[in-house]
Amino acid sequence: MKKILITGGAGFIGSHVVRLFVNKYPNYEIVNLDKLTYAGNLANLKDIENKSNYSFVKGDIVDAAFINELFSKNKFDAVIHLAAESHVDRSITNPLEFLMTNVIGTVNLLNAAKNEWKDNFSAHRFYHVSTDEVYGTLGETGLFTETTSYDPHSPYSASKASSDHFVRAYHDTYGLDAVISNCSNNYGSYHFPEKLIPLSIYNIKNNKSIPIYGKGENIRDWLFVEDHARAIDVIFHNAKAGTTYNIGGHNEWTNIDLIHLLCKIMDKKLNRPEGKSAELITYVKDRAGHDMRYAIDSSKLQKELGWTPSLQFEEGLERTVDWYLANEEWLNNVTSGDYKKYYEQQYVKR
Ligand code: NAD
Ligand code: TYD
Numbered sequence: 625m626k627k628i629l630i631t632g633g634a635g636f637i638g639s640h641v642v643r644l645f646v647n648k649y650p651n652y653e654i655v656n657l658d659k660l661t662y663a664g665n666l667a668n669l670k671d672i673e674n675k676s677n678y679s680f681v682k683g684d685i686v687d688a689a690f691i692n693e694l695f696s697k698n699k700f701d702a703v704i705h706l707a708a709e710s711h712v713d714r715s716i717t718n719p720l721e722f723l724m725t726n727v728i729g730t731v732n733l734l735n736a737a738k739n740e741w742k743d744n745f746s747a748h749r750f751y752h753v754s755t756d757e758v759y760g761t762l763g764e765t766g767l768f769t770e771t772t773s774y775d776p777h778s779p780y781s782a783s784k785a786s787s788d789h790f791v792r793a794y795h796d797t798y799g800l801d802a803v804i805s806n807c808s809n810n811y812g813s814y815h816f817p818e819k820l821i822p823l824s825i826y827n828i829k830n831n832k833s834i835p836i837y838g839k840g841e842n843i844r845d846w847l848f849v850e851d852h853a854r855a856i857d858v859i860f861h862n863a864k865a866g867t868t869y870n871i872g873g874h875n876e877w878t879n880i881d882l883i884h885l886l887c888k889i890m891d892k893k894l895n896r897p898e899g900k901s902a903e904l905i906t907y908v909k910d911r912a913g914h915d916m917r918y919a920i921d922s923s924k925l926q927k928e929l930g931w932t933p934s935l936q937f938e939e940g941l942e943r944t945v946d947w948y949l950a951n952e953e954w955l956n957n958v959t960s961g962d963y964k965k966y967y968e969q970q971y972v973k974r
Contacts, residue, residue, distance in 0.1 A: 627653040629700045631685060631733065632707030634658035636815045637753070639668035640853040641704060646672045648857070653677050655698065658707065659684045662962050667954055668814045685729030688736075695736040702749040704860060705733055708787075711818050712757075712780045713970055716912055719779035726783035727790070734794045741800070750802045751860050752791040756845070756870065757781035758806060761915035768806070769921045770868045777913045792866075801865040805856065808872035808920045811940065812849030813947040817959060818966065820844075821941075824883055825948045826955060828890045828901045835971050838910035840880030843917040847873035848940040851933045858931045872920025873933045880905075885938070889945050908971065 628645065632638040633656030646654050658664045660682055672678055683690050685707050708726050709715065715722045734750065741748040759768040760775030774789075776782040788804055795802040815822040824834045855871045863869065877885075887901035894901075925931050935943075948955060 625651055625653070626701045627655065627698065629655050629657055629694075629698070629703045631657045631703065631705045632664070634660055634664035634666055634668055634680075635706065635710070636663070636668075636812075637810055637849055637852060638706040639665075639814050640812070640849050641706065641856055642669060642678070643672055644850075644853045644857055645704075646675050646678045650677055653679075655679050655681060655700070657681045657683055657685070657694070661709075662966075663710065663816050665814075665958060667957065685732055686724050688732045691732045691736045692739070695740045700737075700740070701747070702751065702860070703733060703737060704751045704753065704856065705730065706753045708784070709780070711816075712778045713818070713911065714966075715778055715780035715783070717969070719783075722779050722783040723786075726780075727786045730787040731790050734790060734800065738794060738798050738800055742798070745799050745801050746865070748801055749860065749865075750791065750794070750800055751856070752788065752802065752804045753856065754788050754804055754806045755781065755784050756806050756808045756872065756918050756920050757915065758785040758788055759918075762917040762919055764917070767919045767921035768870060768872075770806075770870055770924055777915055781915075795866045803859060803863045803865065804868045805859050806868065806870050806920075807852050807855070808845040808847050808918055810849040810852050811846050812944050813951070814954075815849070815944075817955065817963070818970075820879065820882075821846075821886065821944065822948065824886055825890070825945060826959065828887065828904060829894070829949070832904065833906040834883055834887075834904045835906055835908045836879060836883060837908060837914060840883070840907065841878050841916075842914060843876050843878050843919065844882075845872045845919045846875050846877060846882070846937060846940075847871065847933060848935045851935065854934070855925060855931050858929045859925070862929050869925040869929070870920045870922050871925060871931075872922045873937070874920075874922070875933075875937050876917075876919050877937070886941060886945070889942055893945055893949060 633642040
């Protein structure tokens with residue numbers, strides 16, 4: 625019997641992690657803490673919300689008093705921390721919010737965990753979910769390994785790098801059992817349509833232009849979100865205290881090649897003539913500080929813990945498109961209200 629706090633469980637990756645743990649471990653008690661920002665949506669968890677080993681708490685990790693009380697009331701055995709502001713473009717317009725949630729919020733959780741668990745650190749675990757963006761950008765060759773120096777460029781990656789440093793510091797200084805994983809770009813169901821893949825699916829479906837930053841030559845290493853959730857499960861249960869694992873799919877795509885593949889899939893699914901969706905591709909002003917290439921070496925995780933990605937990208941992308949086309953109501957709900965304001969500011973009024 626374990627009581628696990630999962631933060632950010634109403635978001636994209638968090639909802640997949642909550643679903644996996646609730647279904648796979650009926651004897652664990654999973655508490656999902658989420659502020660329900662624009663990116664958090666309880667509809668992401670409809671299928672498991674009534675399970676007896678699941679509960680939801682609405683709250684803000686920036687509120688230290690609330691976090692301390694939550695920890696003292698609940699006696700958690702472990703934390704899997706995913707709550708964050710996660711979109712690079714938003715971090716460029718509002719860096720302070722990223723500092724507050726990603727850094728202060730993480731330190732609040734670390735403090736609460738340290739105070740509650742100080743008499744028996746080895747019976748507890750703090751798992752921090754991070755990103756490969758902390759490593760900065762690669763040239764044409766090479767891969768990020770766990771020992772690559774941190775070199776963040778965006779306010780988002782700077783805030784995640786800072787939170788990683790705090791997590792390591794709490795392990796090294798106080799003895800907290802802490803584990804970190806740094807993952808590459810995820811894709812799949814329940815992905816908020818501000819990120820490249822779901823935004824492009826939404827726009828293609830609605831015959832809106834597909835905004836490609838710069839020349840579309842930037843490279844990302846894409847991993848199916850359920851494979852990330854499986855990796856978190858494996859690392860959470862098997863990693864030694866104080867270790868870091870990189871997670872990635874060995875699946876590099878330039879943005880423009882990826883969008884052409886997506887357009888081809890969308891033409892097929894929407895019964896459009898081949899080439900029709902690609903007519904929507906529009907090159908727009910580049911993102912400031914845009915990292916050129918991310919690519920992950922996940923051999924440590926593969927060798928030590930036996931994890932491997934399960935899906936080929938073409939298959940995963942097609943499954944993702946099918947999910948978005950079958951879940952029109954979800955897409956309509958998350959794109960109503962504030963989404964339109966964000967879209968105008970980001971793409972129309974620039
Ligand atoms: P997301 O934006 O979809 O979800 C974030 C969740 O955190 C939302 O449910 C939101 O309501 C919640 N949240 C935000 N601020 C909060 C606060 N102050 N208090 C409590 N809850 C708060 O993000 P995601 O894409 O699911 O990413 C989850 C984690 O994984 C993040 O830490 C991110 O840095 C990391 N990550 C993401 C990717 C990716 O490709 N999306 C890749 C690697 C790592
Ligand atoms: P994104 O999904 O925002 O993830 P990240 O910035 O964390 O890698 O962007 C993925 C890539 O797609 C990145 O190189 C920026 C680019 N991009 C566009 O070209 N147009 C867009 O509208 C968005 C959101 C991203």
